[in-house]
Amino acid sequence: MAETIIKAGSDELEETFALSSKWLTHELAEQTKRRIAQKPVDSAEINLYAEVRQGDTRSVLQVAKWKPSDLYGYSDAPRIDLLNVFGDLLQVCNVIANSSEAVEFELKTIDLWQQLRNLNRFFGISAAHDELIATLLSLPTGARGVLDERKVSALQQCFSLLMDSINVADGSLDAVEDLLEHSDFDLQAPMVRLPSVE
Amino acid sequence: MSDVFLETTAVIGLAFGNHDAKGHINSHIPSGSRRITSQYVIYEVYRGYLRYLRLLHNKTLQLNGFSEIFEYVGRLHYMPSYVGAVLGNMKKYFDGDHPKLSDPDRLVHFRGFLRKEIRRGFARISAVADVIINQLGCRDAGTPYEDDGGLYQHTLGTELCGKHETCGLKGYAYSYRVDLGRIRDGLARIISPDAETKARIKYLRELYRVPKRDFPKTACFRSSDALIVHESPVSSTILTNNKKHIEPLSNLTPRNADYF
Numbered sequence: 060m061a062e063t064i065i066k067a068g069s070d071e072l073e074e075t076f077a078l079s080s081k082w083l084t085h086e087l088a089e090q091t092k093r094r095i096a097q098k099p100v101d102s103a104e105i106n107l108y109a110e111v112r113q114g115d116t117r118s119v120l121q122v123a124k125w126k127p128s129d130l131y132g133y134s135d136a137p138r139i140d141l142l143n144v145f146g147d148l149l150q151v152c153n154v155i156a157n158s159s160e161a162v163e164f165e166l167k168t169i170d171l172w173q174q175l176r177n178l179n180r181f182f183g184i185s186a187a188h189d190e191l192i193a194t195l196l197s198l199p200t201g202a203r204g205v206l207d208e209r210k211v212s213a214l215q216q217c218f219s220l221l222m223d224s225i226n227v228a229d230g231s232l233d234a235v236e237d238l239l240e241h242s243d244f245d246l247q248a249p250m251v252r253l254p255s256v257e
Numbered sequence: 258m259s260d261v262f263l264e265t266t267a268v269i270g271l272a273f274g275n276h277d278a279k280g281h282i283n284s285h286i287p288s289g290s291r292r293i294t295s296q297y298v299i300y301e302v303y304r305g306y307l308r309y310l311r312l313l314h315n316k317t318l319q320l321n322g323f324s325e326i327f328e329y330v331g332r333l334h335y336m337p338s339y340v341g342a343v344l345g346n347m348k349k350y351f352d353g354d355h356p357k358l359s360d361p362d363r364l365v366h367f368r369g370f371l372r373k374e375i376r377r378g379f380a381r382i383s384a385v386a387d388v389i390i391n392q393l394g395c396r397d398a399g400t401p402y403e404d405d406g407g408l409y410q411h412t413l414g415t416e417l418c419g420k421h422e423t424c425g426l427k428g429y430a431y432s433y434r435v436d437l438g439r440i441r442d443g444l445a446r447i448i449s450p451d452a453e454t455k456a457r458i459k460y461l462r463e464l465y466r467v468p469k470r471d472f473p474k475t476a477c478f479r480s481s482d483a484l485i486v487h488e489s490p491v492s493s494t495i496l497t498n499n500k501k502h503i504e505p506l507s508n509l510t511p512r513n514a515d516y517f
Contacts, residue, residue: 179358182365186372186407193369200354201276229376236377245276249350249370252342 087123092130099127136184142222144181148174149218156211168206171214172199187227194236194246201245213242259513261286262489263294263386264497265481267517269306271385273378285496285517295488296391301481302382303398303413307375309339311401311409314371318407322360323351323367375401375409393488394425419474426477426484430464433487436510437465440483443509453502457483486510 091107099105107123151171158164178192198204206214217235224231240246263271270282286292316329327348330340347370351363358366379401383389401411417423430437441461444454460476461483477484482499486506489495495514497503507514 176355179362179366182362182369186368186403189365189369190372190376191369193366194373196355196366197350197370200350232373233377236373246373247273247275250273250275250278250343250346251349252346 084123088125088130091123091125095130098131101127103127105130137181138184138225141181141184141188142225144174144178145218145222149215149222152211152215152218155206156208156215164206168204172204175199185227187229187232191221191227191232191235194239197246197248198239198244201248209242210244213238213244258287258290260291260293260388260490260493261515262493262495262512263292263298264485264489264495264499264503265298265301265305266498267496268294268298268302268382268385270498270517272302272381273306273374282496282517285515291388292386293388293390293490293493294386295393295395295485296389296397297393297395297481297488298485299383299389300395300398300413301478301485303379303411304415304478306339307379307382307401307411308413309337309343310371310375310378311411313340313343314368314375315408317364317368317371320364323347323363324360326364326367372403372409390488390490391425393429393484396424415474418477419472421469421471424477426464427469427472429488430484431468434465436487437461437483440487440506440509444483444505447505451501453479453482454505482506486512 087107091105095105103126105125105127106121107125108119109122111118111120148171151167151174155164155167155171158167175195175198178195181192182189216238220231220235221227236246267282270278274282313326316326320326320329326344330344347367351358351366355363355366396414396417398414399412401409404410419426421427441458444450444458444461447454450458456479460473460479463472463476464480482502483506486495486503487510489512491512493512495503495507495512496517497514498517500514500516503514504516506512
């Protein structure tokens with residue numbers, strides 16, 4: 060089964076497809092899905108071609124090839140779910156901040172780190188999200204995960220910021236990482252051994 | 258109060274080390290003393306450690322699991338020591354702190370960590386010093402950036418290295434040819450010099466021998482420790498963990514040195 064969706068007449072198209080991004084691939088898949096009236100059978104093959112005309116020359120190039128499961132199994136990146144998880148983490152931090160008893164403070168801290176470990180299921184949304192999640196996952200490493208008031212306060216500020224950030228730009232990443240560093244979290248904790256020139 | 262001159266290993270440790278590493282290096286710097294480094298040292302970090310971080314980051318985009326990086330590095334015809342240290346640290350971190358994290362997730366985690374180190378580490382490199390000297394006339398470099406494919410690029414301008422019109426080193430080396438010649442002669446007297454020292458003896462001469470003649474880029478970084486020590490202010494103490502190469506050079510120049 061083939062659907063010819065895009066017709067174009069310039070080299071730019073070929074260049075664009077050569078530099079295909081994750082977003083573009085997603086967009087093409089979405090458009091293709093919309094143009095197909097009925098979901099094809101599972102054994103079907105869906106090809107997307109571009110027709111390129113330059114003067115009298117005409118060429119057709121294959122842009123993408125999908126199975127129905129590639130198109131119809133697709134879902135948007137779980138950004139909203141992640142925002143909700145940041146909201147949940149903020150709630151745990153609020154509970155820690157309000158713990159007046161030392162053992163309760165530690166028990167809730169362990170809860171926090173346990174919940175934080177599940178963030179790896181959100182890997183892959185974007186490079187900036189991967190950096191953010193990697194940073195958060197490394198937080199319990201320094202000082203064996205023992206928190207103090209300053210660190211809890213920084214975490215509260217970070218999760219407050221993140222739960223409203225559907226897109227994570229480098230600017231907001233810096234804001235979060237600055238907050239964490241200034242409250243003495245060791246964001247380079249994995250680098251235990253100094254590199255040597257020997 | 259003596260100024261402290263931060264050699265490449267000290268700059269890397271202060272910019273990229275963990276809290277313990279930074280604390281250890283800082284304990285060697287007397288409070289109130291100025292921290293000095295050179296543009297040449299900074300460029301060496303860009304061309305060395307930071308470039309290896311970019312190499313690892315970009316390679317992760319072509320692999321499926323963290324364990325595959327070791328196989329990749331094993332196939333390289335050389336083993337950059339920085340790469341071994343970074344990978345070893347990350348493996349230990351994953352095994353100890355995230356034993357259940359899958360191999361593909363470890364790869365993404367590693368990439369995320371490297372992205373932070375490249376982005377933020379770049380700014381930290383020049384911020385570790387109060388004063389940056391540049392008698393040698395070494396170039397600055399652009400800011401690393403992520404291209405459309407997610408690969409980290411960094412315009413170092415190495416194509417301008419070694420050309421007497423664009424590289425300050427030629428003029429510097431010729432002005433100080435007597436000093437550098439004495440250092441070279443001193444190195445040549447070392448019994449059983451290692452490969453790096455042998456290369457330094459060979460390439461130092463290339464720098465100052467003929468004025469206004471281009472030299473191979475390798476002559477610059479093969480001579481690096483000698484140039485770093487020579488450019489450091491006489492009144493400062495050089496802070497380094499590269500005792501093997503800096504100690505004989507600081508005796509020849511002469512400079513004070515402290516080893517962390």
